[in-house]
Amino acid sequence: MKKNKYKIILILIMYSFLQGCGTVKDAFSSPKKNSTDEFLVEKKSPLVMPPNFDELPLPKSDQVEEDQKIENSGSLEALINNSSRSQDSTIQESGSSNQSIENSIIDKIKSN
Amino acid sequence: MILNFFNKNFYIYLFFVFLIFISDRFSKIYVINESVKNFDNFILKSAYLNIRLIWNDGIAFGLFSFDNKILYNLLSLLILIIILAIIYMIIKGNGFRRFSLTLILGGALGNFYDRVFYKAVPDFIDFHVNNFHWFIFNVADIFISTGVIFMIMIEIIESKNEKK
Secondary structure (H helix, E strand, C coil): CHHHHHHHHHHHHHHHHHCCCECHHHHHHHHHHCCCCHHHCCCCCCCCCCCCHHHCCCCCHHHHHHHHHHHHHCCHHHHHHHHHHHHHHHHHHHHHHHHHHHHHHHHHHHHC | CHHHHHHHCHHHHHHHHHHHHHHHHHHHHHHHHHHHHHCCCEEEECCCEEEEEEEECCCHHHCCCCCCHHHHHHHHHHHHHHHHHHHHHHHHCCHHHHHHHHHHHHHHHHHHHHHHHCCCEEEEEEEEECCEECCEECHHHHHHHHHHHHHHHHHHHHHHHHHC
16 A cells, blocks of 8 residues: 555656646746846936037027117117018028929929 | 566557657647747637646746756756666566556656757646636646646555555
8 A cells, every 4th residue: 555655656756857838937938038138228328518618609680789779879760771681681681482483393393 | 677678568558658758748849839930928828728838847737946057057967867767667567566656757858858949848637617726737747747646646545455
């Protein structure tokens, strides 16, 4: 009787070595193993102001200064002249751009 | 006794071992190819049975899963010794005991082949009821388990006969 018990235990030990069944945990945890190592990712350095940042000119600072001068002078004529001058310049710019577009279209039609 | 075994039933038992080994190999190759083709380990999903490929580099139930190569080779050597012991028991044994040992040998050789060539055993049969999953196993494990159940039954019957 005892001999048979030992034999059964021996068979079960042998069984555990010969079997190749895996746990369910392996099936669900395997993709995690392939994930990247978080310690290999380098940290970004903090933002730093460039050297001589204060010496750089502000954008459109000349235009602002000119407007301020006119406003300070207080004369109505100067203000009207300034506005008409700026309108003329915008019309001229738009006109020239329209002409250039027209010319390019005409050139393309001719080439075809 | 040894000469007697080789004369009588040697080819029948050899055919049994070969049949188990081939059926196990065929199933493993099919599942591995399917998972490679689909870029997914999940081959089949159903209410009670999933076919999902996992690799077990340890022994039963995922135990003794080593990253160390020396320990893995030692484990493989131990399994080889057990296989040789089974072959010896088949030659020495008789009748139904020999048949159940043949089932164990066929399955053991199937798993040992993977252990040598892939360095891990592919498992893919996953029985489950809702969220309760049984251990994932393969065709070789089915034959080993059947053989072991038969062996335990033989031992229990023999012990009862001795009592009488």
